[in-house]
Amino acid sequence: MQIGPCPSDIETRLTTCAIPLVQDVKSMQRPAHTFFSCAEPWLTRRAGVAHNGRTAAGLLFGFACLLVLTACGSTSQQRVLYQASGIQVGIMTDLSTDEHAVPPVRNRHPADLTPRDIRSLIGSLEVSGWSGTMIGLFSTPQPKPMFTEAERAELAEPLAAAFHEATPRERIFFAIQNPDAPYDTDRTSGSLFFRDDYLHVVLTDHYAFLQADPGGGEKRDPRDTKGMKLWVAGAAGAATVPENKEPHWTAFEKVHISLTPVEVLAGQRVPQAATGSSRPQVPLPAAGQPALKADTAATNATESVNDLRLQMRDLTNANLDLRSQLKEQSDTIEKLKAEFEGLRNEKKPVTSKPSSELKPSRKQTTP
Numbered sequence: 001m002q003i004g005p006c007p008s009d010i011e012t013r014l015t016t017c018a019i020p021l022v023q024d025v026k027s028m029q030r031p032a033h034t035f036f037s038c039a040e041p042w043l044t045r046r047a048g049v050a051h052n053g054r055t056a057a058g059l060l061f062g063f064a065c066l067l068v069l070t071a072c073g074s075t076s077q078q079r080v081l082y083q084a085s086g087i088q089v090g091i092m093t094d095l096s097t098d099e100h101a102v103p104p105v106r107n108r109h110p111a112d113l114t115p116r117d118i119r120s121l122i123g124s125l126e127v128s129g130w131s132g133t134m135i136g137l138f139s140t141p142q143p144k145p146m147f148t149e150a151e152r153a154e155l156a157e158p159l160a161a162a163f164h165e166a167t168p169r170e171r172i173f174f175a176i177q178n179p180d181a182p183y184d185t186d187r188t189s190g191s192l193f194f195r196d197d198y199l200h201v202v203l204t205d206h207y208a209f210l211q212a213d214p215g216g217g218e219k220r221d222p223r224d225t226k227g228m229k230l231w232v233a234g235a236a237g238a239a240t241v242p243e244n245k246e247p248h249w250t251a252f253e254k255v256h257i258s259l260t261p262v263e264v265l266a267g268q269r270v271p272q273a274a275t276g277s278s279r280p281q282v283p284l285p286a287a288g289q290p291a292l293k294a295d296t297a298a299t300n301a302t303e304s305v306n307d308l309r310l311q312m313r314d315l316t317n318a319n320l321d322l323r324s325q326l327k328e329q330s331d332t333i334e335k336l337k338a339e340f341e342g343l344r345n346e347k348k349p350v351t352s353k354p355s356s357e358l359k360p361s362r363k364q365t366t367p
């Protein structure tokens with residue numbers, strides 16, 4: 001059975017609706033501009049064929065292609081800029097940006113930062129978490145550096161170059177393999193982006209914390225964050241972002257933190273600035289510097305002694321608590337033993353009486 005030609009009024013409506021739709025979507029989706037530039041004249045030619053009495057199958061196929069191109073243009077795209085030594089750095093589309101918002105939500109990219117600044121910023125990040133699901137119930141996870149010294153040295157230049165190349169609608173992503181288990185699925189991965197006065201850091205996984213085994217050969221739930229939490233070491237600490245400037249975090253971006261780069265970098269440069277400014281302004285004698293160093297050493301020694309005392313006191317209290325618990329358990333065991341012995345003593349006479357009564361009766365019955 002053949003499909004007859006569509007009425008001219010339906011063809012006209014489809015044609016007048018299809019071409020503006022292509023133009024609107026083309027203006028909204030920047031990455032797919034080359035595809036739409038080819039799709040528009042092709043769809044126009046198909047519409048002309050429909051006006052000539054052909055079937056509407058070609059026009060419907062054009063709508064299907066249009067939907068596919070629209071879906072491809074709206075997804076997040078990424079490109080790798082650096083890949084070596086198990087480390088990958090690149091740029092990806094930031095879906096939290098919004099050009100149509102009032103005011104528009106854009107990232108502060110490109111950003112001119114030196115590799116030294118990048119190394120200082122990522123060096124202030126710490127992470128805590130646990131492997132599996134049971135360890136966190138018995139101990140409090142302690143923060144550890146998010147990147148090792150070797151990883152910070154390797155990431156500094158690629159991240160600086162990526163920030164210099166990124167656009168206001170993009171963010172930087174990274175992925176680091178476990179150097180001890182390069183084929184393991186646990187990797188340190190996440191993203192970074194500057195917005196307003198803050199540097200936002202997202203952590204999706206870390207190879208220091210093993211994933212929980214769901215059993216049955218199933219893959220790990222991507223929402224399992226391993227109890228990870230980010231910290232900022234130093235005096236600056238984590239930044240408190242106002243609600244109107246807080247990024248729109250997705251369901252897979254639960255582990256994130258924000259910091260103020262100016263404060264973090266200034267806090268790390270304070271000792272150098274103070275040392276440099278004291279030389280021209282305060283000309284100390286030759287014996288002044290050793291005295292200052294001696295005072296600093298004495299202060300550090302006093303703080304160390306106080307910390308040791310606090311640790312010893314905590315250990316002593318913990319030891320006393322364990323002793324009291326052990327004593328209570330010993331008392332409970334003794335009580336249970338006494339009750340058990342009492343039950344045994346009560347049961348012994350009951351079993352011995354029938355045997356003592358049966359013995360004489362047997363002797364009397366024998367001739």
